[in-house]
Amino acid sequence: xxxxxxxxxxxxxxxxxxxxxxxxxxxxxxxxxxxxxxxxxxxxxxxxxxxxxxxxxxxxxxxxxxxxxxxxxxxxxxxxxxxxxxxxxxxxxxxxxxxxxxxxxxxxxxxxxxxxxxxxxxxxxxxxxxxxxxxxxxxxxxxxxxxxxxxxxxxxxxxxxxxxxxxxxxxxxxxxxxxxxxxxxxxxxxxxxxxxxxxxxxxxxxxxxxxxxxxxxxxxxxxxxxxxxxxxxxxxxxxxxxxxxxxxxxxxxxxxxxxxxxxxxxxxxxxxxxxxxxxxxxxxxxxxxxxxxxxxxxxxxxxxxxxxxxxxxxxxxxxxxxxxxxxxxxxxxxxxxxxxxxxxxxxxxxxxxxxxxxxxxxxxxxxxxxxxxxxxxxxxxxxxxxxxxxxxxxxxxxxxxxxxxxxxxxxxxxxxxxxxxxxxxxxxxxxxxxxxxxxxxxxxxxxxxxxxxxxxxxxxxxxxxxxxxxxxxxxxxxxxx
Ligand code: GLU
Numbered sequence: 170x171x172x173x174x175x176x177x178x179x180x181x182x183x184x185x186x187x188x189x190x191x192x193x194x195x196x197x198x199x200x201x202x203x204x205x206x207x208x209x210x211x212x213x214x215x216x217x218x219x220x221x222x223x224x225x226x227x228x229x230x231x232x233x234x235x236x237x238x239x240x241x242x243x244x245x246x247x248x249x250x251x252x253x254x255x256x257x258x259x260x261x262x263x264x265x266x267x268x269x270x271x272x273x274x275x276x277x278x279x280x281x282x283x284x285x286x287x288x289x290x291x292x293x294x295x296x297x298x299x300x301x302x303x304x305x306x307x308x309x310x311x312x313x314x315x316x317x318x319x320x321x322x323x324x325x326x327x328x329x330x331x332x333x334x335x336x337x338x339x340x341x342x343x344x345x346x347x348x349x350x351x352x353x354x355x356x357x358x359x360x361x362x363x364x365x366x367x368x369x370x371x372x373x374x375x376x377x378x379x380x381x382x383x384x385x386x387x388x389x390x391x392x393x394x395x396x397x398x399x400x401x402x403x404x405x406x407x408x409x410x411x412x413x414x415x416x417x418x419x420x421x422x423x424x425x426x427x428x429x430x431x432x433x434x435x436x437x438x439x440x441x442x443x444x445x446x447x448x449x450x451x452x453x454x455x456x457x458x459x460x461x462x463x464x465x466x467x468x469x470x471x472x473x474x475x476x477x478x479x480x481x482x483x484x485x486x487x488x489x490x491x492x493x494x495x496x497x498x499x500x501x502x503x504x505x506x507x508x509x510x511x512x513x514x515x516x517x518x519x520x521x522x523x524x525x526x527x528x529x530x531x532x533x534x535x536x537x538x539x540x541x542x543x544x545x546x547x548x549x550x551x552x553x554x555x556x557x558x559x560x561x562x563x564x565x566x567x568x569x570x571x572x573x574x575x576x577x578x579x580x581x582x583x584x585x586x587x588x589x590x591x592x593x594x595x596x597x598x599x600x601x602x603x604x605x606x607x608x609x610x611x612x613x614x615x616x617x618x619x620x621x622x623x624x625x626x627x628x629x630x631x632x633x634x635x636x637x638x639x640x641x642x643x644x645x646x647x648x649x650x
Pocket of ligand 1: 180181182183215371384385386389
């Protein structure tokens with residue numbers, strides 16, 4: 170994987186929801202590779218799907234990576250000479266390049282309506298033709314296209330994929346990957362709202378930002394032949410492609426928040442140290458062969474890492490292993506660092522401030538603090554003597570309710586008392602639930618106690634990750650009937 174050019178790699182998260190451990194994993198391997206080669210790591214925010222764009226989510230991703238010590242050299246927060254680093258601020262560029270492709274006749278306008286596409290799909294299903302867009306507009310003649318454009322008919326721009334033969338690219342970990350062009354659709358490059366799709370924006374930016382190595386997760390392998398076709402259509406030099414093995418749940422399925430907490434914020438709240446998380450993610454697919462030990466620092470990884478040592482069998486994000494590793498770090502923590510952690514993470518100003526209005530009226534003396542309020546600090550609660558299923562309901566009904574609620578809470582944009590209250594009230598109303606059947610179990614689930622400060626304020630203070638974790642936990646372990 171040698172090259173005489175300065176190595177430039179990138180991470181390109183889409184800011185939708187929690188800062189994902191998968192983003193940290195990919196960033197880590199990019200970071201290590203950049204450092205080893207005296208290169209640069211670029212952070213690019215892929216926010217072209219405006220419906221799903223979340224400013225708060227972008228901030229949490231940047232904060233999460235900083236927490237881990239994965240400092241990027243260029244990005245929306247630090248700037249750089251290839252910016253802007255948010256795709257939503259680069260729209261004219263994608264327009265320009267889409268136009269280039271139209272002029273080179275490598276792309277075409279497609280005027281098909283949703284109805285026509287649905288009809289075509291039906292016909293294809295009946296006749297057993299190839300899947301995907303039937304390329305109706307690819308063969309319109311120029312005058313017809315002009316007429317439609319003049320008439321202001323809405324259109325998307327599609328890439329002309331080769332209609333026969335095979336395309337291939339080299340994955341540096343897997344060797345050549347070949348795909349039958351028949352299997353690939355004429356990909357949409359520009360949507361009718363003037364926003365580019367992932368494929369166009371990603372390739373244009375990797376080219377413009379002079380990316381030399383695209384190091385990303387395995388799930389993007391199927392997009393790469395489309396990207397390669399785009400590079401060829403533009404006549405651009407391709408970067409090298411490296412697809413890291415996907416993180417997996419213990420049952421080997423692709424890591425998902427349904428089975429495993431995936432938010433970096435969650436692990437930080439749980440008390441996983443950043444050096445543990447880095448070490449743990451470094452062990453995903455790679456091992457410190459030189460010394461055969463599992464505990465290593467970021468600097469040690471930088472000095473020993475080789476892509477050729479990556480094993481492709483899906484690495485398992487195993488919570489038990491993570492806890493074990495964390496314990497190794499806590500055991501050897503110098504006193505100063507230990508105290509700092511307690512002050513800044515466990516009993517941080519922000520946690521103490523958020524619970525202050527909730528606890529001060531409920532304390533006769535400070536020695537009751539942990540007895541009454543440990544649920545603000547401990548993640549896993551004990552529900553032994555509590556009955557979480559009210560008489561009128563079954564466990565499976567409770568499971569449905571709280572899983573649905575958990576999903577709704579996950580969709581909240583900015584977590585606050587007002588937004589939580591609004592979601593809770595509308596859910597209660599929608600489902601015509603009696604407050605008693607709903608709030609009491611919820612209080613028990615979230616605090617492990619019958620008496621607690623007001624529930625909605627408590628939820629606000631606990632934060633989304635902890636609330637969702639506890640809901641999920643009881644659904645998996647208690648509402649199993
Ligand atoms: N925006 C994509 C993501 O969310 C980037 C994939 C890539 O690295 O090309 O992961």
